[in-house]
Amino acid sequence: MSPTAAVEPTTTAALSSPQVPCIAGVDRYLKLRAAHVESFELADESGKTPQDLLDEAKILVIGAGGLGCEILKNLVMSGFKHIDVIDMDTIDISNLNRQFLFRKRDVGRPKAEVAAEFLRRRAPDVNITAHYKRIQDMSEEFYLGFTLIVCGLDSIDARRWINAFIYSLAEQHGFEGFKPIVDGGTEGFKGNVRVILPMQNACFECGLDLFSPKTTYPICTIANTPRLPEHCIEWASVLEWPRVFPDKKLDGDDPDHINWLVDQATARAAQFSISGITYSLTQGVVKNIIPAIASTNAIIAAVCTNEALKLVTSCNPYLDNYMFYSGDDGVYSHTFPYAQNESCMVCGHKRKSMAVAPDMALEELIELLKEDPSLQLKSPSLTVDSTNLYFQRPKALEERTRPNLEKKIGDLFASGSTLTVTDPVLPTSLQVTVVFA
Amino acid sequence: MHKLWQQKKKEAEAHKTNQRGSPARIRLQKELGELETTPDLEVVATDLMHFSLIYRPQEGHYHGGEFRFKFDISESYPHEAPKVLCKQTIFHPNIDPEGHICLNILREEWNPVLNIQAVIFGLQLLFLEPNKDDPLNKDAAEMMAKDRQEFIRTVRSSMRGRSIGGIHYSNVLVAPESSYGSY
Numbered sequence: 001m002s003p004t005a006a007v008e009p010t011t012t013a014a015l016s017s018p019q020v021p022c023i024a025g026v027d028r029y030l031k032l033r034a035a036h037v038e039s040f041e042l043a044d045e046s047g048k049t050p051q052d053l054l055d056e057a058k059i060l061v062i063g064a065g066g067l068g069c070e071i072l073k074n075l076v077m078s079g080f081k082h083i084d085v086i087d088m089d090t091i092d093i094s095n096l097n098r099q100f101l102f103r104k105r106d107v108g109r110p111k112a113e114v115a116a117e118f119l120r121r122r123a124p125d126v127n128i129t130a131h132y133k134r135i136q137d138m139s140e141e142f143y144l145g146f147t148l149i150v151c152g153l154d155s156i157d158a159r160r161w162i163n164a165f166i167y168s169l170a171e172q173h174g175f176e177g178f179k180p181i182v183d184g185g186t187e188g189f190k191g192n193v194r195v196i197l198p199m200q201n202a203c204f205e206c207g208l209d210l211f212s213p214k215t216t217y218p219i220c221t222i223a224n225t226p227r228l229p230e231h232c233i234e235w236a237s238v239l240e241w242p243r244v245f246p247d248k249k250l251d252g253d254d255p256d257h258i259n260w261l262v263d264q265a266t267a268r269a270a271q272f273s274i275s276g277i278t279y280s281l282t283q284g285v286v287k288n289i290i291p292a293i294a295s296t297n298a299i300i301a302a303v304c305t306n307e308a309l310k311l312v313t314s315c316n317p318y319l320d321n322y323m324f325y326s327g328d329d330g331v332y333s334h335t336f337p338y339a340q341n342e343s344c345m346v347c348g349h350k351r352k353s354m355a356v357a358p359d360m361a362l363e364e365l366i367e368l369l370k371e372d373p374s375l376q377l378k379s380p381s382l383t384v385d386s387t388n389l390y391f392q393r394p395k396a397l398e399e400r401t402r403p404n405l406e407k408k409i410g411d412l413f414a415s416g417s418t419l420t421v422t423d424p425v426l427p428t429s430l431q432v433t434v435v436f437a
Numbered sequence: 438m439h440k441l442w443q444q445k446k447k448e449a450e451a452h453k454t455n456q457r458g459s460p461a462r463i464r465l466q467k468e469l470g471e472l473e474t475t476p477d478l479e480v481v482a483t484d485l486m487h488f489s490l491i492y493r494p495q496e497g498h499y500h501g502g503e504f505r506f507k508f509d510i511s512e513s514y515p516h517e518a519p520k521v522l523c524k525q526t527i528f529h530p531n532i533d534p535e536g537h538i539c540l541n542i543l544r545e546e547w548n549p550v551l552n553i554q555a556v557i558f559g560l561q562l563l564f565l566e567p568n569k570d571d572p573l574n575k576d577a578a579e580m581m582a583k584d585r586q587e588f589i590r591t592v593r594s595s596m597r598g599r600s601i602g603g604i605h606y607s608n609v610l611v612a613p614e615s616s617y618g619s620y
Contacts, residue, residue, distance in 0.1 A: 156513070156516055157512060157513050157516075160460060160516075161459075161512075164459065164460055205460055208515070208516060208549055209548075209549050209550060211516060213516060213517065213518070213547050213548065213549070214517070216544040216545050216547075217544070217545060218539060218541065218544060218545050218571065219537055219538070219539045219543075219544055219573060220531070220539040220571045220572055220573045223533065223537070223539075223573050224572055224573070224575055239535075239537065243535065345460035345461075345463050345464050346460050349463075379470075379471075380470075381466060381467075381469075381470030381471075383458065383462075383466055385458075386458050386462060388483075388485070391466075391469065391470050392470055392471075393469065393470055393471065393472050393474070394469060394472050394474055394479070394480035394482065395474070395479065395480075396479065396480060396481045396482060397469065397480070397482045397483070400483065420458055420463055420466060422463070422466045422467035422470050422471070423470075423471075424471050426467075428463065428467070429463050429466070429467065
């Protein structure tokens with residue numbers, strides 16, 4: 001992970017060294033860019049040219065898989081100089097058909113590290129730092145250090161997490177915490193890119209309904225009337241596995257587990273004269289794998305990189321804010337501003353701060369909240385840091401949290417805590433920061 | 438100097454845990470805090486993500502019983518449906534002896550606009566109107582289709598905790614059956 005201080009700093013010169021192949025391409029590209037983007041020489045009010053901004057920008061790429069490899073390569077080729085890449089995964093042999101920064105010898109090694117090594121070899125003047133970590137394991141300071149975040153993730157959970165996290169950074173740190181996210185996603189021949197400007201436009205969670213839930217089959221079909229090989233595989237994974245191994249969690253990446261399912265599903269398929277059970281189908285059903293298409297990844301990653309370049313340098317207007325691509329039947333793409341969802345659980349909430357005495361009872365605090373004419377709360381339920389303070393319903397939870405009503409708030413939470421308040425009149429939640437006066 | 442740094446780091450950590458809950462958790466707080474429950478339902482929750490539902494049908498073949506369900510909700514909610522299991526062994530066309538429930542909105546027809554309330558309605562409906570056309574317990578469904586009276590007798594007998602066809606059913610009765618009148 002050593003930086004490349006010893007290397008000649010100018011891009012063309014560094015890339016022209018004889019050890020590095022593919023120079024001609026980069027050189028030609030840089031010349032082309034100079035010819036076409038004259039505005040790259042013009043300084044903005046801060047005295048920085050787009051080129052300066054590009055040189056200074058620190059980009060975090062989340063995910064070094066199908067999209068990530070493309071995005072990383074594109075960022076490097078576009079002239080970004082400081083790139084961090086984070087991925088918790090290791091390379092699997094099935095990745096090699098499209099994740100072109102990896103070779104057979106790399107199988108089993110961390111994706112982030114191998115991708116960074118590859119790019120350092122090809123572009124020694126670019127600072128690339130790899131993090132073989134989960135995004136949840138990195139500190140707030142880590143995320144605060146970037147100009148912009150580009151996501152090439154396949155997991156909706158991870159995208160929801162980073163979206164909520166980056167949103168809270170912007171909320172807590174103001175401009176310092178404002179990190180635009182360029183989020184790319186692909187599924188087979190379809191893909192989308194969105195530019196998320198925290199607290200300014202629709203966030204990832206606003207459009208959560210757009211994602212169709214994972215394909216599942218009626219449990220009665222699985223249990224009694226299987227017609228497809230998938231039904232037999234689900235029978236083995238949903239019904240048989242927990243029955244036979246009640247204490248063992250099914251791991252879709254463990255070949256022993258998948259082989260066991262294949263055996264069970266094959267036996268069941270034979271009973272019902274169904275054919276087509278294979279190892280890869282079984283793993284696909286268990287892990288809900290949708291085959292990745294390299295060209296979709298390439299198109300979506302190109303759009304992501306383009307947006308990153310525009311956001312960082314202001315050389316052109318950026319995407320507002322959602323771009324959809326479909327290669328299912330011909331080539332179709334559409335761009336539109338996705339509206340903020342007022343009942344979004346991440347960005348739809350209201351905010352309020354209060355300065356109150358620590359010896360105030362929780363009940364009094366709730367009364368104070370209800371008296372606020374701008375809120376018109378009816379029956380608020382309160383939590384802090386996932387601890388239940390008071391719930392209006394259901395009955396058992398109300399009874400359990402009722403003793404808190406008499407307690408002093410200073411004994412329930414610390415000064416500066418943010419309470420999550422929900423109420424039937426609020427589309428989502430109210431975030432109340434309570435400071436003890 | 439090092440101490441000061443550590444102190445700052447700790448403060449930052451404390452600040453970090455101060456962040457609001459995950460989107461899934463906030464949504465559950467809202468849903469449970471506003472749940473419309475009738476007297477035949479009871480939600481026993483200490484943890485919003487893992488709770489129990491007790492349902493006492495006031496009519497239908499399962500009247501007089503007390504049925505318990507376990508709800509397990511992951512951080513993927515509402516993208517993923519809640520996982521719901523019946524905790525007792527019961528004789529029902531749409532619930533197998535292991536407690537799996539065949540309810541469309543729990544699997545293939547789950548949609549993020551649905552919620553816990555909808556799932557509870559769905560469960561209530563299953564007990565008021567068991568569905569013989571979507572069987573999970575085939576024997577129960579066939580019996581229901583062929584001989585309604587025998588099906589009702591078997592349901593009542595299973596609810597008392599009898600063994601039928603080698604399966605020992607849970608006693609789910611809340612009170613002596615006589616107090617529930619005409620069965």
